[in-house]
Amino acid sequence: MSQTVTRALRLLTELGDGERSLEQLAGVLGVHKTTALRLMQSLEDERFVYRDADYRYHLGAGLFALASLAMEQRGIRRIAAPHLAALNAATGQTVHLAAYEGGEVVYIDKYDSRHKVRMYSRIGLHASLHTTAVAKVLLADLPLPERRRVVAGIDFAPHTQNTITGPQRLLAELETVAARGWADDHAEHETFINCVGAPVRDASGRAVAAVSISVPDIVAPYEQVLELLPQLLETTRAISADAGAP
Amino acid sequence: MSQTVTRALRLLTELGDGERSLEQLAGVLGVHKTTALRLMQSLEDERFVYRDADYRYHLGAGLFALASLAMEQRGIRRIAAPHLAALNAATGQTVHLAAYEGGEVVYIDKYDSRHKVRMYSRIGLHASLHTTAVAKVLLADLPLPERRRVVAGIDFAPHTQNTITGPQRLLAELETVAARGWADDHAEHETFINCVGAPVRDASGRAVAAVSISVPDIVAPYEQVLELLPQLLETTRAISADAGAP
């Protein structure tokens, strides 16, 4: 592992919280200003950061450009987009698209319930592995050894009264999810939110992504959320078909 | 400057073109596999990349998360969004939002003419400084010394017959733009595209962004594009007001 690269990335991450001066950045790493300067010069050279007129560092356009490319590489995101928009329009509820990535589940798209405008706020963030419908869907599709390994690494922090509290119970739930083809989150992550989720499959038959619908209970109770299942499953079926699934 | 960081960023950029094996990445830098491995381990550790089951590297969710933050930090982007959507809907034409950043002009949002769906394809890319309306708008607002310095650094590559070909002519054009409050691109970047652009100002009065409308000449001739000016200026006025301009 490269100390230098790790430091540079930590500085980048720090800039995610807002602009910083060179001294502040050096302070974050606990290194001399010179060291921070050299790291930032490289980042600046590649447009990952830029400096304003006051010598403050900001996240730069190179980052946007790369992130745009990363998004486009997730072909599934582009394929899913029209279907997700339609589902969002038909149900009026929040729709998420998530993917499994190196032991974690990450949101790669979101359609909000109100404005039908894409929100960036949570894209890129991790989904909690033991409390969300998308995570259950994706974990349930993993080969058993990997599934066990990932589950073993989970910190079963209780979010609500309904949160699954241990690996055995989660593994059992994942079996159920795998068998019936969809997952729910019955106030397991937030007390006032229920979700249903289902997998999107490609030509290989593997679940390459998961779609979920999230509904606050003041809008509709859990039972009504389950009634959205046919629409959800039709959506994931259509996306899977576009992605080449048989 | 840090060689190590530069190498790591070059590998990241390389992944922007698609997945790569460790050997391919080592080949890009012309270094030993070991070296590339260490760099990638650091990137992987911070979720900037991840490896799939075939040990191929991909751009990772850490990048998404950071880019999302970067976007949100550009408050102007959020403020402008509804106005740009409205302009896009009213005119049916492609609308760009761009900002000045360290000697360059960068697209930070785009509304496409056809589907009214945000396209990521160009966000993060640089605008050509001597051929685009957004660049003229932003350069025209710079203090004269910096404006001269930036203009002096431009490579005046001719894109079309109408492209401005030298620093003197561009500086003169920028004076005009500054005086009248808007800029055009009369087939200067692409032979078949005309644009108009105008600045967005914040409370300080500085131009913090620029909005442009781009129209292919098969849709409407240059003269009709100029007729969009009132709508454009009303849009930038409204955004500026929301951003705190007097």
Added chain:
DNA sequence: AACGAGCGTTGCACATAGTGCAATCACACA
């Protein structure tokens, strides 16, 4: 089932590249 090719990973010795210090420069403010 055994074999071998291809690719990723690890241990180690070397020197390159990154680091901290101290001096210098640039700028703002009084």
Added chain:
DNA sequence: TGTGTGATTGCACTATGTGCAACGCTCGTT
């Protein structure tokens, strides 16, 4: 004009990154 803050540069030192070679793992072949 002077003072203070913060960025930048030159230099000496060694920690850190590097390449090599050996090892291990997986997959495809006979």
